[in-house]
Amino acid sequence: MGRNNKRGGKRGGGGRGGKPRDDTYRNDPIVNKAEMVNERFFNYYKAQNIIPENEWDDMLDKLRTPLPTTFRVAGSRVTAQSLNASIRDVHVKNLANVVFEDQPVEPPVQIPWYPDGLAWQFNVPKKVVRKSPEFKEFHSFLVFETEGGNISRQEAVSMLPPLFLDVEPHHKVIDMCAAPGSKTAQILEALHAHDTRTSTSIPSGMLIANDNDHKRVHLLIHQSARLPSPALMVTNLDASIYPHMKVPSPKNPNRLRPLLFDRILCDVPCSGDGTLRKNVGIWKTWQPMEANGLHSLQTRILTRAMKMLAPNGRIVYSTCSLNPVENEAVVAAALQSNPEFELVDVAHRFPELIRRPGMTSWKPIDKSLTVYETYEQFVEQTQEQHAFKAKLTRTHFPPDDVESYNLPRCMRIYPHLQDTGGFFVAVIERRRASESNTEPPKDLKREAPTDGEEPETKKPRLEETVVKAEEEEEAEIELDDAIEVEEELKAEDAPADAEVKVEAGPKPPSKQQQQPKKGDPGGSFKENPYTFLKPDDPTVVTCLERLHINSNFPSSNFLVRNPEGEAARALYVANDLVKTVVQHNDYNRIRLTFAGTKVLVKHEGARGVDAQYRVLAEAVPLVLPYLDRAFVLEGDFESLRIFTEGLYPLCDAFPEPFKSTGTALAPGGHVIKFPQGRVEGVVLPDDLYLPIWKNNTSLTLMIDKKAKSALSMRVFGKDITSHKAPPVGKAAAAEAAKTATVLVAEDMEQQEEGGDADAVDDVEMVEDGVEDQDA
Numbered sequence: 001m002g003r004n005n006k007r008g009g010k011r012g013g014g015g016r017g018g019k020p021r022d023d024t025y026r027n028d029p030i031v032n033k034a035e036m037v038n039e040r041f042f043n044y045y046k047a048q049n050i051i052p053e054n055e056w057d058d059m060l061d062k063l064r065t066p067l068p069t070t071f072r073v074a075g076s077r078v079t080a081q082s083l084n085a086s087i088r089d090v091h092v093k094n095l096a097n098v099v100f101e102d103q104p105v106e107p108p109v110q111i112p113w114y115p116d117g118l119a120w121q122f123n124v125p126k127k128v129v130r131k132s133p134e135f136k137e138f139h140s141f142l143v144f145e146t147e148g149g150n151i152s153r154q155e156a157v158s159m160l161p162p163l164f165l166d167v168e169p170h171h172k173v174i175d176m177c178a179a180p181g182s183k184t185a186q187i188l189e190a191l192h193a194h195d196t197r198t199s200t201s202i203p204s205g206m207l208i209a210n211d212n213d214h215k216r217v218h219l220l221i222h223q224s225a226r227l228p229s230p231a232l233m234v235t236n237l238d239a240s241i242y243p244h245m246k247v248p249s250p251k252n253p254n255r256l257r258p259l260l261f262d263r264i265l266c267d268v269p270c271s272g273d274g275t276l277r278k279n280v281g282i283w284k285t286w287q288p289m290e291a292n293g294l295h296s297l298q299t300r301i302l303t304r305a306m307k308m309l310a311p312n313g314r315i316v317y318s319t320c321s322l323n324p325v326e327n328e329a330v331v332a333a334a335l336q337s338n339p340e341f342e343l344v345d346v347a348h349r350f351p352e353l354i355r356r357p358g359m360t361s362w363k364p365i366d367k368s369l370t371v372y373e374t375y376e377q378f379v380e381q382t383q384e385q386h387a388f389k390a391k392l393t394r395t396h397f398p399p400d401d402v403e404s405y406n407l408p409r410c411m412r413i414y415p416h417l418q419d420t421g422g423f424f425v426a427v428i429e430r431r432r433a434s435e436s437n438t439e440p441p442k443d444l445k446r447e448a449p450t451d452g453e454e455p456e457t458k459k460p461r462l463e464e465t466v467v468k469a470e471e472e473e474e475a476e477i478e479l480d481d482a483i484e485v486e487e488e489l490k491a492e493d494a495p496a497d498a499e500v501k502v503e504a505g506p507k508p509p510s511k512q513q514q515q516p517k518k519g520d521p522g523g524s525f526k527e528n529p530y531t532f533l534k535p536d537d538p539t540v541v542t543c544l545e546r547l548h549i550n551s552n553f554p555s556s557n558f559l560v561r562n563p564e565g566e567a568a569r570a571l572y573v574a575n576d577l578v579k580t581v582v583q584h585n586d587y588n589r590i591r592l593t594f595a596g597t598k599v600l601v602k603h604e605g606a607r608g609v610d611a612q613y614r615v616l617a618e619a620v621p622l623v624l625p626y627l628d629r630a631f632v633l634e635g636d637f638e639s640l641r642i643f644t645e646g647l648y649p650l651c652d653a654f655p656e657p658f659k660s661t662g663t664a665l666a667p668g669g670h671v672i673k674f675p676q677g678r679v680e681g682v683v684l685p686d687d688l689y690l691p692i693w694k695n696n697t698s699l700t701l702m703i704d705k706k707a708k709s710a711l712s713m714r715v716f717g718k719d720i721t722s723h724k725a726p727p728v729g730k731a732a733a734a735e736a737a738k739t740a741t742v743l744v745a746e747d748m749e750q751q752e753e754g755g756d757a758d759a760v761d762d763v764e765m766v767e768d769g770v771e772d773q774d775a
């Protein structure tokens with residue numbers, strides 16, 4: 001269970017947040033189709049009337065059938081539409097006439113409700129795609145493009161919460177239960193939803209991805225490296241008591257105020273019975289106490305999110321559970337204690353998405369499988385049986401004033417509606433001033449304490465501000481914040497004036513603080529400090545100059561992660577907001593696991609201090625708008641082929657004019673452009689920018705071998721990469737081998753950053769892990 005195993009979902013049998021589970025139906029060691037029965041499950045959901053009686057068999061049929069394979073093209077990439085076109089023109093065509101087990105197979109189709117046709121469904125189970133020769137090429141495509149960050153293999157319903165979140169590049173977003181990170185990736189894409197060829201590649205907003213499971217946080221960090229973002233921070237905290245991050249007040253930068261979020265995703269740990277189609281173990285283990293036990297944690301996470309929401313902000317609450325105790329009951333409980341919030345009617349959004357309204361009546365059951373109509377009945381009947389062991393509280397039941405919460409505005413997705421998993425989504429916002437006819441909540445009614453920015457008498461009282469216009473909402477929130485800050489600091493026993501003093505920067509954790517405390521989210525917390533380099537730091541100056549990165553690049557946002565705080569192996573970049581947050585919060589309270597993104601890396605063995613760093617392949621789109629284009633090399637199809645085939649081809653191996661360009665090139669890191677085009681069956685749908693390294697006599701494409709294979713598949717239609725060195729002279733071979741070693745070392749380093757070597761060693765396993773854990 002969530003609270004016990006720190007993962008938030010049950011393990012082995014089902015639940016989200018646990019280890020990947022076996023999802024195979026063929027030769028399944030745990031469950032075969034005939035065993036997909038569970039009387040407790042049937043009786044419980046029949047008693048809830050979750051669907052009309054005449055749909056029950058359809059739903060069960062679907063629940064007993066493997067999920068189709070689904071994936072989406074990463075939306076913010078310049079390549080998204082061209083990759084989508086290549087799926088349509090190449091893969092759909094290739095799969096049009098495939099016969100599998102004597103049956104013709106329908107090729108992949110676009111998921112109708114997903115924007116711009118960027119999500120796909122292939123009605124063949126993932127395991128079959130992986131193992132059957134008929135689908136080998138398509139499977140390789142999926143694996144390589146996933147590794148390259150161009151597609152995300154994600155279950156269809158799991159794509160929904162970020163869509164309803166409506167993230168824009170300037171938003172401050174927090175994903176409260178984020179690991180392993182498929183929705184985090186979608187949110188990041190939305191933050192970066194601009195064309196990096198023509199505008200800045202750095203969004204002004206930010207995303208904090210949080211999870212209380214240390215290991216899963218590291219898996220998330222690894223996954224998010226596929227979409228490197230200077231707007232990303234990762235924390236490892238309990239979402240139900242998430243501390244307020246502090247930022248300088250816009251009115252007075254010498255004072256701190258809590259960071260409020262425009263968008264909050266609560267994709268909470270849940271019992272996960274909506275994932276029965278892939279987590280077949282749930283058939284054996286399902287029992288109602290799973291959901292009953294998670295209800296309180298889920299409610300606390302949602303309630304905490306409400307405290308952190310900015311005016312006009314939006315929360316999306318989601319689970320992959322069918323159980324109203326984890327869904328409508330949680331939403332109703334949170335709305336009841338926070339009446340300034342309401343459910344938003346999103347019925348008009350994504351009209352092709354078939355959904356059912358949220359429920360307004362349900363009947364919880366306890367361990368004895370007794371169905372209770374009301375809380376009072378439960379208390380009465382269980383008084384003599386140690387009721388508290390049964391763990392049902394009043395909020396497990398529909399509230400008396402259930403009609404006032406608009407619960408039908410919640411969305412229920414059932415497997416048989418459009419061949420998906422089961423899912424629940426609710427969109428919550430603050431009531432608009434004009435609609436607000438409720439009493440302000442108790443805590444807002446209190447006199448607001450002085451925050452030092454203006455005299456108490458001048459401050460609007462909160463009751464009054466509820467009905468005022470938008471600019472006044474800002475004031476309301478500041479008062480609200482002041483209350484929160486005060487409460488937090490009191491709780492921390494801080495001196496009364498501590499809240500308003502801007503700290504010089506984050507304090508590194510003391511040894512004692514690094515020790516895990518009782519109740520900590522797990523794992524030890526031994527992160528290196530985050531140190532921003534000065535823009536005139538000699539390494540920064542040399543790098544920018546040598547790599548021809550112009551002065552618009554935020555050179556004061558370079559960040560290093562080592563105890564000495566010096567430029568070493570890697571330079572990270574954060575955007576202004578992330579920098580501000582990092583600098584004004586302190587590691588004693590906040591387990592900050594990652595911030596910004598790695599952009600420049602030191603090329604070990606490089607000659608001369610002025611040629612030591614190069615742009616990391618993944619960071620090229622980020623740096624591109626700031627590169628002096630006069631220094632971007634231009635390649636052609638033939639040179640791309642030579643780069644792709646060989647490990648470190650000699651300059652002489654390239655045809656002219658690239659041969660001369662390469663030979664004349666100064667040793668060190670460079671960026672090369674391969675212009676879009678089509679030659680003799682070779683297709684480059686978009687301009688391609690890649691980093692290369694020049695040794696004395698050879699050139700190397702600085703991308704890892706999986707990315708190189710993906711590139712090869714995409715451009716040349718097959719994997720033409722070779723890992724063998726060409727026959728060259730001794731000295732050149734030794735020199736070039738150094739570069740190859742660097743690439744291998746970097747592959748390994750990236751894996752270490754992921755913190756989960758097993759997961760990274762096997763691409764398939766990582767993906768499968770993500771899919772399995774995700775709804």
Ligand SMILES: C[S@@+](CC[C@H](N)C(=O)[O-])C[C@H]1O[C@@H](n2cnc3c(N)ncnc32)[C@H](O)[C@@H]1O
Pocket residue numbers: 002006007008009016017018158176177178179180181182183184210211212213216237238239240267268269270297773774775
């Ligand atoms: C359903 S999964 C999240 C899936 C994720 N949003 C995605 O799309 O990849 C729920 C997550 O909640 C985390 N979790 C459980 N209890 C938590 C808590 N108290 N605070 C923060 N995260 C928690 C689990 O570790 C798990 O990773």
